[in-house]
Amino acid sequence: MQEFLELLGNVVPSLLQGTVVTLQLAAVSLALGVAIGLPAGLGRVYGPRWLQRVIGVYITVFQGTPLLIQLFMVYYGLPDVGITFSRFAAAYLTLGLNSGAYQAEYLRGALQSVGEGQMTAARAIGMSKGQAIRSIILPQALRLVLPTWSNEAIAMLKYTAVVFLIAVPDLMGQAKIMAAKYFAPIAIYMIVAVFYLVLVGIAYLILRQVERRAQIPGLTGEVE
Amino acid sequence: MDILQNLLTTLEFIIQGLWITVWVTVVALVVGLVFGVLTALMRVYGNRFWRQVATVYSVVIRAVPVVVIIFILFFVIAEYVNLSPFLAGSLALGFASGAYQSEIFRGALQAVPAGQMTAARAIGMSKVQAIWSIVLPQALRLALPAWGNEATLVLKDSTLVFVVGVPEILRRTQQVSARTNEPFIAFGAAMLLYLGLTLLTTQFLGWVERRYRLQM
Numbered sequence: 001m002q003e004f005l006e007l008l009g010n011v012v013p014s015l016l017q018g019t020v021v022t023l024q025l026a027a028v029s030l031a032l033g034v035a036i037g038l039p040a041g042l043g044r045v046y047g048p049r050w051l052q053r054v055i056g057v058y059i060t061v062f063q064g065t066p067l068l069i070q071l072f073m074v075y076y077g078l079p080d081v082g083i084t085f086s087r088f089a090a091a092y093l094t095l096g097l098n099s100g101a102y103q104a105e106y107l108r109g110a111l112q113s114v115g116e117g118q119m120t121a122a123r124a125i126g127m128s129k130g131q132a133i134r135s136i137i138l139p140q141a142l143r144l145v146l147p148t149w150s151n152e153a154i155a156m157l158k159y160t161a162v163v164f165l166i167a168v169p170d171l172m173g174q175a176k177i178m179a180a181k182y183f184a185p186i187a188i189y190m191i192v193a194v195f196y197l198v199l200v201g202i203a204y205l206i207l208r209q210v211e212r213r214a215q216i217p218g219l220t221g222e223v224e
Numbered sequence: 225m226d227i228l229q230n231l232l233t234t235l236e237f238i239i240q241g242l243w244i245t246v247w248v249t250v251v252a253l254v255v256g257l258v259f260g261v262l263t264a265l266m267r268v269y270g271n272r273f274w275r276q277v278a279t280v281y282s283v284v285i286r287a288v289p290v291v292v293i294i295f296i297l298f299f300v301i302a303e304y305v306n307l308s309p310f311l312a313g314s315l316a317l318g319f320a321s322g323a324y325q326s327e328i329f330r331g332a333l334q335a336v337p338a339g340q341m342t343a344a345r346a347i348g349m350s351k352v353q354a355i356w357s358i359v360l361p362q363a364l365r366l367a368l369p370a371w372g373n374e375a376t377l378v379l380k381d382s383t384l385v386f387v388v389g390v391p392e393i394l395r396r397t398q399q400v401s402a403r404t405n406e407p408f409i410a411f412g413a414a415m416l417l418y419l420g421l422t423l424l425t426t427q428f429l430g431w432v433e434r435r436y437r438l439q440m
Contacts, residue, residue: 064422065415066380069394073411076401080408161289165387172292186303189296193288200287 004187011178011188015195018174022199025091025160025170030153032096037103044104045111046133055104062101068162070094075166091163095156102152110145111137143214150207157199171195227409234400234413241396242417248314248382248392253375255318260325261360267326268333269355278326285323291384293320298388313385321378328374332367333359365438372429376422393417 044055062070075090085093114137122132164173175192179185263278270278285293297316301307307315336359344354386394393414401410 061415061419065418066383066394068383068386069397069411069414069418072394072398072407073415076407077411078408080406158287158289161291162384172289175292185299186296189292189299193292193296196289196292197284197287 007182007184007187008191010182011191014174014178015171015192018169018171019195019199021169021173022157022160022171025095025163025168026153026157028092029095029099029160030156032092033099033103033152033156036096036100037107040100040104041107041111042133042138044108046129059101059104062098063105067094067098067159068165070098071162071166087163087166087168090166091160091168095159095163098159099152099156103149106145106148106152107141109148110141113144114140140216143216146211146214150211153207154200154203157203158196161196230404230406230409231413234404234406234410235417237400238393238396238410238413238417241391241393242421244310244390245379245382245392245421248310248317248385248390249375249379251311251314252317252321252378252382255315256321256325256374256378259319259322260329261364263322263326264329264333265355265360267330269351282323282326285320286327290317290320290381291387294384294388309385309389313388313390317378317381317385321374321381324374324377325371328367328370329363331370332363335366336362362438365436368429368433368436372426372433375429376425379422379425380418 040055040058043051044059045052047055071090071094074085074094075087078085118136118140119132122136123129127136160170161172163170164176167173169177171192175188179188182188259281263281266274266278267282294313294316297319298309298312301312301315340358340362341354344358345351349358382392383394386392386398389395397410397414400413401407404410
């Protein structure tokens with residue numbers, strides 16, 4: 001026990017540093033994912049045929065291949081053709097593009113579950129298609145997509161754990177360094193598991209509050 | 225043409241890792257299926273103690289990144305038994321997948337109407353008999369779409385056993401890229417291979433789903 005407490009004292013400061021990096025990665029990647037997923041989801045539903053197809057390919061590629069290979073492609077593969085990123089930039093970009101593909105699909109589902117009559121009605125009172133999407137369809141779709149989106153946010157916290165493989169010093173990266181330094185891999189990875197557990201737990205509680213706030217009152221199922 | 229030639233040679237080398245990827249996925253899915261179904265049964269039909277054990281397993285494992293679980297189990301397993309990285313990695317991945325599958329099967333078990341159990345008991349079946357021959361066969365079929373989704377996730381997560389040194393697609397790719405010094409082609413080939421693999425898996429699972437769908 002004494003030994004464990006000593007180890008804990010030694011590793012916690014580094015792990016906390018790693019936690020900050022993990023949170024930063026998750027936050028930036030999610031924001032990037034929204035910035036990509038929102039227009040991609042809209043384009044997939046309302047864009048011209050060719051744009052729908054391009055976005056479809058983007059989604060298939062990023063959902064059909066493992067995140068880790070995408071990460072290695074961006075960090076090791078792209079410099080080969082002259083596009084070089086720093087570790088952090090590669091991590092943000094890969095996680096953001098990956099999340100964007102999933103978020104686009106979730107948004108598409110939400111957009112399509114807003115009843116078609118809404119669009120017809122908006123057009124009938126003289127709105128343009130763009131106006132109708134912006135002020136009628138999208139506000140409802142965003143509230144519908146929130147529960148799925150908050151699952152994605154929690155998943156993102158966990159997905160960030162692979163970036164230590166390109167030597168980003170996130171929680172898992174620090175754990176690996178500590179495990180080698182103190183020769184106690186099992187104890188240290190267990191401590192790290194508890195860190196993730198707490199992070200995910202807190203994120204879950206916060207997002208549930210947000211969801212409750214943004215819920216469309218009395219709504220279950222399709223928006224007519 | 226040079227690039228195409230390169231791509232083909234690269235693919236040829238990486239494909240030797242394909243079978244390992246497939247086997248890791250299959251072993252992990254089967255291990256996960258056993259853990260998932262057992263813990264789902266514990267959560268739906270178990271007494272308070274077993275219900276809590278199964279719930280803690282599912283909630284805790286799902287809150288921790290798969291790669292962390294693989295590391296922990298890999299070192300724990302290495303401490304006690306001498307397993308190959310392949311087996312240790314697949315078991316760890318399966319243990320993690322079991323937590324997600326537990327949720328899937330719990331949902332499916334609860335979706336089988338309660339009247340089925342009552343009717344089975346009424347004609348004299350024991351609770352275990354009723355679960356085994358009435359509820360479970362239906363639940364497994366109800367779980368198929370979600371389970372298929374999990375199967376493709378495990379296929380993609382199987383790259384994570386790369387961290388414990390299993391020579392699957394990703395490790396092979398890294399070896400090629402180190403040897404040829406052409407990482408773009410190497411990882412490009414790996415992406416194509418995975419894309420084919422996931423598309424094939426989705427097609428196959430779609431077929432299985434249509435074949436075994438329940439009309440309820």
